[in-house]
Amino acid sequence: MAAVTFPKTSTASVIDLEDVSIGYGRDAPPVLVDVNLSVERGSFVAIVGPSGVGKSTLLRVVAGLHSARGGGVTIHQDQRPGHRPVGLVFQDSRLLPWRRVIRNVEFGLEGLPVSRDERRSRAEAALKLVRLDGYARRWPYELSGGQRQRIGIARAMAVDPDILLMDEPFGALDAITRHNLQDELRRIHQETGKTVLFVTHDLEEAVHLADRIIVLGGTPARVVRDVRNSAGRDGSVFRDQVEQLRSEIADNYSI
Amino acid sequence: MAAVTFPKTSTASVIDLEDVSIGYGRDAPPVLVDVNLSVERGSFVAIVGPSGVGKSTLLRVVAGLHSARGGGVTIHQDQRPGHRPVGLVFQDSRLLPWRRVIRNVEFGLEGLPVSRDERRSRAEAALKLVRLDGYARRWPYELSGGQRQRIGIARAMAVDPDILLMDEPFGALDAITRHNLQDELRRIHQETGKTVLFVTHDLEEAVHLADRIIVLGGTPARVVRDVRNSAGRDGSVFRDQVEQLRSEIADNYSI
Amino acid sequence: RAADPVKLEIGYIPILAASPLFIVDGQGWAKDAGIELKLTRFESGPHAIQAMAAGKIDLLYAGVAPVLVARTKGVDISVIANSAVEEMVVAARGPFAKAMGATPTAESFKKFAADTGRKPKIGTQPPGSVPDTVLKHWLFKVVKVDPADVELVPMGIEKTQQALLAGALDAATIREPTVTVTQQMDPNVALLATGAQMFPDQPGTVVAARAEVLKKNPDAIKALVKAHIRAVDLIAKDPAGSAKIVNNYLGKGLMEPATLEAAFKGPGSKFVADPHKVVPAVEQMMAYTKEIGSATETVPVAEAFDFSFYDAAAK
Amino acid sequence: MKTYNKIALSALGVIVFLLAWEAVARSGVVPARLLPSPSAVPAAFLTEFKSGIWQAMVLASLSHYLVGLSLGTFLGVSFGTAAALWGKWDAFQAWVVRMLRPIPAIAWIPFAIIWFGVSEGAASFLISLTVFWINYYASYAAVRGVDKDLIELGYAFGQGGLIPRLFKIILPGALPGILSGVRAGLGQGWMTVVAAELFGISGLGMRMMEASGLLATHIVVLYMVTIALLYGVSDFLFMQVQSRVLSWQR
């Protein structure tokens, strides 16, 4: 679980993947190969690609949860007291069933040098952010799908990480809630300079939020496209960008 | 688990909800109230509404998995041999972890008067439909999020139901896979005349697929809008319809 | 004999006093008399009595005490012959054995308690059993020990010797063949009192039968008692030969026949087949049991005995 | 189901059971001297209670039981969890455990005597042994079955170290299984109390053996009922606590 290096020096790139290949099991063919990716500090990177291409797998490797088969994974991020360097939103919401909502949100704060009161107030703030402040005392099973997903977002936000890894965080949300949270995320990103790695299926969302978009494709998958993006929220530049991505993905659609 | 009536007579409406109110627990306030809904045979109805409004709950009541607190729920559907009257795609994929993919897809066919070979071939066809024919022998934990969701769709398709209840079935899918499956679903709907009840967060998807759109909103939630929809796939009618729905939902957005 | 053999199930406890039964079976005397024996072994008297009360066992080689108790509880069984008397002895080990010397006295008990700062622990079986009664008789009637100077620990038969050898007990009431075995294993184990010293004519193992069986197969029982008498005689005449036969039933592969022979010749082995001879001792013991409060009523002892089979067989 | 319905059903169950027992005892199918009817129990209780024996025996056994139970449960859960967590330790101890596991309480008695003498400690030791094994296996399986995804979640949020992983993920996740072992041990402990008092340690078990030797079956049954009540109450309380602890389970 610790094939990731955390060097002390702070450089411009926060995440460095060099010739990384990733696979499950010993003998199975690799899922991802030749991944070279260097993410600048403070950038907002979206990852898109067909279902099953390896987006979640890539995120898990960056988070240090899965070791790469080959190549080098480096995270340049110091540990600030009271924060976790990395916060992860899972594709499945993955709440601890034996903790009430508020305690699930506090989970990542435990073990940090943070007082009990601060922990609680940060968790409450995160709950408010995802508009679930009335649900603090519920059990996870008493939530709707979208509510569960938002608790997962709140949990990652509560640790106030420098690197935010999000695996389709808004997938189960209705348009309005989604827009609200997109706006919040954009605001937080701009105000705090967090680095965000964001997996999404919604190309509009990718173009709308990210300043860089990575397209994965092929079997085994590799980075087939890496675009700088500065299309605004609407207008023809935006449309063009989305359409271009769509065809890009379609060309490399194989899974 | 059986508060749903299945009368023998076959009328134009397949699902009839009269003054239904629904809640969890004994004393908690109801989630849905005054739901009056009658779904015509062969129609394609989309249900939209904010996260946590009660869409999944409504589907569970129609499927007979949760009893309504009050009012009448009637399903007018005969049992055809070799088919289930109702097929349900869950919001979470809900696969049986101890069955391989193919056996998960076969699940609903067991107990039907269908030979072992036919069962297998129908399951394989359903797997092919969701483009996962190479994954038959995998365990559920070896799948990506979108793959799991597609197995859930295949399972519901395999029983060839007359009423298809789908709870955000394409939520975790990339644009292309999603479009492919949307087309498949539309084709199946048109060819077989299945009745489809479809929960989605994607208003474009709703307008694109459904011929009727139900908007839920408010606390406790009720049907705030019930629109016939015949906007095509693109063009200004389509856009207008989507925009109108968006504002409709925003007006009744309270959760 | 034209008739089918009579089938009899006999229960026993694996002690030396059951030897006549082993000889009867081993020599084929029962078969000769047209009886088919099935021997069933029990670890303790109570289980055997329970099996008998449930009608699963016809005859039983067991201590006289459980048989009498069973009668008071309405189990219709009678003693038809005796097997052995004066079985229990008191064996001691370690410092306690040394402190007691050749003749234990009340003073030596007191002195041991004073010297070591603890009461000697003596293992025996639960109250109401023969070992407990005769031990108490020896302690409080014969040696006249102050009850405050000893601690009696009731436990199962074979736990007693394990605890003795492990040093958890200072002394214990044991019987053959474990007396011999224990002494062979640990030469420091000394006999403090013989059965006769503990309680003169100390009653021991008897042969008991269910009344129903007695009624149904009087001839077979008579023949069996006859064989039993013959076996008792054989043990006295030929302990070595008997030991070989008995070894097949008792400790086969676990000890040598020589050990059994030594046990037959030791002070803890006295076989008496005549039930008449034990009645007075049993009566005395019953009286004493009541005196020390282990039993609430005295059992009419003579009624528990059915001498007719022995008398007929011994003629 | 409503709570009072449950209580009524339970009471009904006990009544049916007692009536069946009384009927069997009276019918003579089972010899009365082997199975006294339940109506004989109150009288037996009064005698034993007045003489003070009942209280003394209950207290003595209760103390063996509690010590043995806590020790066996604690060690069983600890060793079971440890074996499930560390593959190397598991492999190392697997066959040693297989050799020690089937040794019955009776065979441990000599060791109990050697290590503890004829003392309360020996009885507690024997009780803790059986309780230990049940908890060992239950915990082992429960810890093995903890959702790997949740462990991954722990690593993702800095709770991957041994202590937080153990206390925040593994033990809570394994709790239902562990508690089922504890519950089974609760009863197994009482089953062993009797065997553990067979060698001179006073308590319910010893009194029962004494009474059984004298065929005083009504006394035996009295103590059986006593054990049943003691166990019944503790099991009931345990279930109450468990249903609170596991209230997240639906």
Add this chain to the structure above:
Amino acid sequence: MKTYNKIALSALGVIVFLLAWEAVARSGVVPARLLPSPSAVPAAFLTEFKSGIWQAMVLASLSHYLVGLSLGTFLGVSFGTAAALWGKWDAFQAWVVRMLRPIPAIAWIPFAIIWFGVSEGAASFLISLTVFWINYYASYAAVRGVDKDLIELGYAFGQGGLIPRLFKIILPGALPGILSGVRAGLGQGWMTVVAAELFGISGLGMRMMEASGLLATHIVVLYMVTIALLYGVSDFLFMQVQSRVLSWQR
């Protein structure tokens, strides 16, 4: 961990255990007559084997064990599952179970004798009893813990009837917990074999008690080791089967 690493570690564990035992036996900490050294076992085995006693006893006990184990496991899983499934039945039997549960094997012996006589059946009955309880509680908890969402899934796909629900959802879902109970019962059965052969039924237990009564401790230890091996092999095989059956568990 590689398989051969595992095997090496296990072998190491057993060797360390045997050496420690030999050391204790030789050191005299424990009187030699109470604990023979393991090196005395082969000689004892030869004697017993040549006389044919060993084979006879092993076969006899094995048959009691197998019958008791299968019966106890089957009934325990059945009753535990039933109680977990039907609230009414659960409430009805809850307190009756609480009364019967703590009754030790020894106290059941009279009933075993009454119902089965002094026979193999009685021994199997006693073994099945302890095995029953362990499986009862393990199954109860396991069935209770089955994911309610999966049961709902069953209803949604026409598998809500008792039979399909039970065999397609509940039992597979509860399987890890049930198997942990079966495994614990596997050992508990051997622990009870000895107690079950205390009253005239021949087998390992009886032979051990006989030897123990005559202080032939090397024979006692021989049979302990025999039981350990029999159990060890069956537990090992069980684990192999289990890891195949639960291969979906990651």
